[in-house]
Each structure stands twice: as structure tokens, then as C-alpha cells.
Amino acid sequence: MISTDMRRNAKNHSTMKTDITPRQLEIIEAAGRLITEDGYAMLTTKRLAERMQFSEAALYRHFASKEAILVSMIEHLTASVKQRMEEVARKEELPEPRLRAMFDSHFSYFKAHPEYLMAIFATNFMESSPASDRAIKELMEVMRQHLRAVVSEGQKSGVFTKAIPTDMLVHIVMGTFRLHMLQWRISGRGFDITRKGRSLMDAVISLIGTSR
Amino acid sequence: MISTDMRRNAKNHSTMKTDITPRQLEIIEAAGRLITEDGYAMLTTKRLAERMQFSEAALYRHFASKEAILVSMIEHLTASVKQRMEEVARKEELPEPRLRAMFDSHFSYFKAHPEYLMAIFATNFMESSPASDRAIKELMEVMRQHLRAVVSEGQKSGVFTKAIPTDMLVHIVMGTFRLHMLQWRISGRGFDITRKGRSLMDAVISLIGTSR
DNA sequence: ACAAAGTTAGTGATTACTAACTAACATTGA
DNA sequence: TCAATGTTAGTTAGTAATCACTAACTTTGT
Numbered sequence: 076m077i078s079t080d081m082r083r084n085a086k087n088h089s090t091m092k093t094d095i096t097p098r099q100l101e102i103i104e105a106a107g108r109l110i111t112e113d114g115y116a117m118l119t120t121k122r123l124a125e126r127m128q129f130s131e132a133a134l135y136r137h138f139a140s141k142e143a144i145l146v147s148m149i150e151h152l153t154a155s156v157k158q159r160m161e162e163v164a165r166k167e168e169l170p171e172p173r174l175r176a177m178f179d180s181h182f183s184y185f186k187a188h189p190e191y192l193m194a195i196f197a198t199n200f201m202e203s204s205p206a207s208d209r210a211i212k213e214l215m216e217v218m219r220q221h222l223r224a225v226v227s228e229g230q231k232s233g234v235f236t237k238a239i240p241t242d243m244l245v246h247i248v249m250g251t252f253r254l255h256m257l258q259w260r261i262s263g264r265g266f267d268i269t270r271k272g273r274s275l276m277d278a279v280i281s282l283i284g285t286s287r
Numbered sequence: 288m289i290s291t292d293m294r295r296n297a298k299n300h301s302t303m304k305t306d307i308t309p310r311q312l313e314i315i316e317a318a319g320r321l322i323t324e325d326g327y328a329m330l331t332t333k334r335l336a337e338r339m340q341f342s343e344a345a346l347y348r349h350f351a352s353k354e355a356i357l358v359s360m361i362e363h364l365t366a367s368v369k370q371r372m373e374e375v376a377r378k379e380e381l382p383e384p385r386l387r388a389m390f391d392s393h394f395s396y397f398k399a400h401p402e403y404l405m406a407i408f409a410t411n412f413m414e415s416s417p418a419s420d421r422a423i424k425e426l427m428e429v430m431r432q433h434l435r436a437v438v439s440e441g442q443k444s445g446v447f448t449k450a451i452p453t454d455m456l457v458h459i460v461m462g463t464f465r466l467h468m469l470q471w472r473i474s475g476r477g478f479d480i481t482r483k484g485r486s487l488m489d490a491v492i493s494l495i496g497t498s499r
Numbered sequence: 500a501c502a503a504a505g506t507t508a509g510t511g512a513t514t515a516c517t518a519a520c521t522a523a524c525a526t527t528g529a
Numbered sequence: 530t531c532a533a534t535g536t537t538a539g540t541t542a543g544t545a546a547t548c549a550c551t552a553a554c555t556t557t558g559t
Contacts, residue, residue: 098538120515129539132517136538141515196410212473236494243490250466251459261410261424278455282448282494310504332549341505344551348504353549 095151099137102127103148107190111260115193142204149210152191153217159184160221170229171280177221178252178276182269185256189264195256222249226283235283244283251279307363311349314339315360319402323472327405354416361422364403365429371396372433382441383492389433390464390488394481397468401476407468434461438495447495456495463491 095103105126109118120141124131138144159180167173185192197211223245229235235244255275259268307315317338321330332353336343350356371392379385397404409423435457441447447456467487471480 119513121513130541131515132541133539135516196408239490239494243487246466246487247459247463247491247494250462250464252462254458254462254465257410275455275458278451279459282451282459331547333547342507343549344507345505347550 095147096137099147100151102134102137102144103151104188104190106144107148107188107193110193111190142206145204145207146210148191149194149197149207149214152194153210153214155184155191156181156214156217156221160217164221164224169234170225170232171234171284174222174225174229174248174280175273175276177225178272179269181252182272185259186268192256192260195253196260219245219249234285236285239283247283248276248279251275307359308349311359312363314346314349314356315363316400316402318356319360319400319405322405323402354418357416357419358422360403361406361409361419361426364406365422365426367396367403368393368426368429368433372429376433376436381446382437382444383446383496386434386437386441386460386492387485387488389437390484391481393464394484397471398480404468404472407465408472431457431461446497448497451495459495460488460491463487 102123106118106123109122109126118141120131120134123144124134127133134144138147160177163173163176163180167176194211194214197207223241226235226244226248227241230237230241230244252272255268255272259266259271314335318330318335321334321338330353332343332346335356336346339345346356350359372389375385375388375392379388406423406426409419435453438447438456438460439453442449442453442456464484467480467484471478471483
């Protein structure tokens with residue numbers, strides 16, 4: 076299956092394989108759940124197979140390696156980010172409400188799929204694995220690009236300050252978002268990510284805004 | 288040695304063991320270097336012993352376990368943060384220059400000791416190890432408290448905005464700092480952390496400032 | 500004399516992964 | 530129509546390699 080099922084996603088210009096069988100998706104989700112529950116070090120093929128209620132060897136009917144599972148997982152998240160951010164861009168015209176909607180989308184997505192949370196704090200588990208390394212960098216870059224587009228537009232239209240370079244504003248917004256996600260994870264998802272997240276992003280937006 | 292050398296640090300009110308033999312410090316540094324070079328997964332007792340130019344068993348003359356090495360390492364960094372932040376507080380009276388000096392201190396420290404960089408992005412390797420988990424939380428908390436003190440003072444004296452709660456300002460500043468460190472790490476320390484860091488923190492400070 | 504700091508040679512446990520086999524289902528061609 | 534053939538997705542029973550760690554012994558410095 077692995078060799079015959081390696082078709083490319085037609086709409087994707089790059090070499091990324093976005094296609095995934097339903098069974099592969101199940102495995103990815105189970106893997107993500109194991110990581111967020113017990114940490115990356117506790118993601119072993121044995122435990123993952125147990126979760127899937129099949130043998131370890133069955134894992135290798137669906138993925139070439141453990142690393143491939145992780146890469147596939149990150150790419151799946153990246154695809155979701157792309158899709159959701161494009162949808163938001165279609166629905167919200169103005170920079171400020173669009174920025175809010177972008178983060179709202181992230182909050183509700185991770186609330187529904189906490190198994191992908193760890194991908195945000197990766198860069199630590201990528202270790203000695205160039206493939207997942209690349210996948211994670213790609214994910215960060217995609218998020219950054221979408222953020223940059225809104226911020227830049229907001230600066231042009233005068234709702235965000237021009238006194239600070241676009242990339243720095245993006246950095247500040249992204250850093251705030253990431254720390255928020257980290258604290259949600261550390262707290263064991265012990266607070267409402269959307270409520271707290273909204274007021275936090277409101278604060279950032281008011282800081283970089285010109286109207287105040 | 289391990290049992291006889293477990294004296295407490297007199298000036299430390301908590302139960303933290305800050306004392307460390309010179310040889311233990313060497314081991315901690317070597318471990319940190321291995322992690323920042325090749326990732327946490329590549330920190331094995333075998334490789335660490337190789338780096339130290341002695342046998343694996345020799346490691347256990349200095350530490351009770353691999354976990355103890357990590358905990359010791361994080362506690363060492365925490366002690367450094369405390370000491371440096373107190374020194375900065377002594378030297379710089381006003382909130383704004385003190386905030387700048389705090390980050391300058393971090394930048395030059397990590398430039399000189401990149402082996403401790405990974406401790407900032409931990410929370411991923413703490414996994415299934417309650418002791419290092421606690422140590423990392425303590426480190427984050429110490430940094431947060433020192434930041435909070437300056438920001439709060441700045442708000443009182445009117446140089447930082449009162450329109451946003453202290454903790455949110457702290458969050459934004461800390462998030463920006465952490466992302467900066469992460470990008471420095473990802474880039475393979477490929478840029479001047481101080482130069483870029485200063486202009487970044489200048490941007491944040493101008494945003495949360497009232498003078499404009 | 501003696502403790503601190505090293506050595507060698509192992510331990511059992513766990514790791515990701517593989518070989519060989521099979522039941523169920525799908526496709527094909529006379 | 531239906532047997533031949535192939536594919537998919539599972540199984541059991543391993544593999545070599547690596548992991549953190551230990552027991553017993555030796556060297557070294559004061």
C-alpha cells in the first residue's frame with residue numbers, strides 16, 4: 076500500500092504529500108493523543124499499536140516508519156492551518172477583525188483537536204530527524220506568512236502602527252500566541268483557551284493599533 | 288560522594304540544592320552542549336561519558352541518575368537567572384532601562400552559555416519526569432516574577448500603560464523574548480542575538496510605553 | 500590509611516523494525 | 530459464471546541495537 080498509494084495531491088504545487096487514508100488519520104490522531112497525554116518520549120510503536128488495538132507490525136502497513144507518522148501528522152496540521160486561514164481571509168475583509176478571527180480559528184481548532192498541540196512546541200522532538208525538522212519549519216513559516224499578510228495590510232490601511240517594522244509586529248503577535256498555547260498545555264488545558272486567548276489577543280491588537 | 292555531599296545552600300530558603308562540585312558543573316555543561324547540538328533524544332549516558340572522556344559508570348559517581356543531571360542543570364540556570372536579575376535590579380533604578388538591562392543580561396549569558404538554551408524550550412523533554420517538570424516550572428516562574436516586578440513598577444510610575452493588566456503585559460514581553468530565543472536556536476545561532484534582541488525588545492517597550 | 504574518582508564487564512528492559520504467514524476481499528479473463 | 534490472481538490489512542514471533550544503570554575492582558591524591 077505504501078508504495079502504490081503515494082499519489083500526489085493535485086492542487087499542491089510543492090512536493091508535500093497531503094493525501095492520507097482514513098486509517099492513517101486514525102493512527103496520526105492516536106499518536107498525537109499519546110504525545111499530549113504522556114509526552115513525546117512515551118510515544119513508542121508498542122504503545123501506539125496498543126492504542127490502535129492492533130499489533131506493532133500492523134503499524135508498518137500504513138507508515139514506513141515512526142518518523143513518517145510524525146511528519147504526516149505535522150503536514151496534516153499544516154494543511155488545516157492553510158485551509159482555515161484562507162477561509163478566514165475570505166470571510167473577514169478588514170485587518171483587525173480578520174486577525175481576531177484567525178486566532179479564534181486556532182483556539183477552537185486546538186480545543187477540538189488537542190492532539191495536535193504538541194506540534195506547536197516541537198523543535199524539541201524534531202531532533203536528529205531532518206524530515207520532521209523540515210515539516211515543523213514549514214508549519215511555522217505558513218503561520219508566519221498568514222500573520223504577516225494581515226499585519227502588513229493593517230499597516231498600509233493605517234489601523235496598525237507603522238513605527239515598527241512588519242516583521243517585528245508579527246514576531247510580537249506570534250510570540251504572544253505561542254506562549255498562550257504553551258501555558259494552556261502546561262495547565263493541562265485547565266482554562267478556557269478562547270476566553271483568555273481573546274482578551275490576550277485584544278490586548279496585543281490594541282497595543283499595535285493606532286486608534287488608541 | 289553523592290550521599291555525603293548533599294549539603295544545602297545556606298542562603299536558599301527553599302529545598303533547592305544549588306551546590307555543585309566543579310566536576311558536576313563540567314558534566315552539566317557537557318550534557319547541555321550535547322542537547323543543543325544534537326537534540327535531547329541524543330543525550331545518552333554513553334555519549335555523555337564519551338564527551339567527558341571517561342566511562343559511563345563514572346557518571347554515577349557524580350549523579351544518582353540521568354534525570355538528576357537534567358534537574359541539576361535547570362536549577363543551575365535558575366540560580367544564574369536569580370543572581371543576574373538581582374544584580375540588574377541593583378544597578379538600574381528606572382523600569383525602562385532595567386527591563387532593557389534584564390534582557391541584555393539574558394542575551395549575553397546565553398551567548399556565552401548556549402548549552403543552557405534548551406532549558407528555555409523544555410516542557411517538551413520534561414516528559415514523564417516529575418522532578419525536571421517541577422524544575423522547569425520553577426525556572427519559568429522565576430523569570431516571570433522578575434519581569435512582573437519591573438512591569439508593575441513601570442505601570443505605577445506611569446511609563447508603561449495601565450490600560451492593560453500587568454500579567455498580560457508580562458505575557459506579551461515574555462512571549463516575544465521566548466520566540467526570539469527559539470528563532471536564534473532554530474537558525475543555529477546564525478545571527479547576533481543581542482543586536483536583533485535589543486531592537487525587538489525596544490519595539491515591545493515602545494508599544495507598552497506611554498510616551499508616544 | 501582512606502575516600503574520591505575512576506575502571507571493566509556486564510545486567511535486564513525496551514526500542515524500532517522485520518520476516519513469514521494468512522484471512523478477507525477485489526479484479527480479471529476465458 | 531467463477532476460478533485464478535493479486536491486494537489489503539492484519540497476525541505471531543522474532544531481530545539486533547541501544548538504553549540507563551550496577552557490581553566489583555583499581556587507581557590516585559592527601
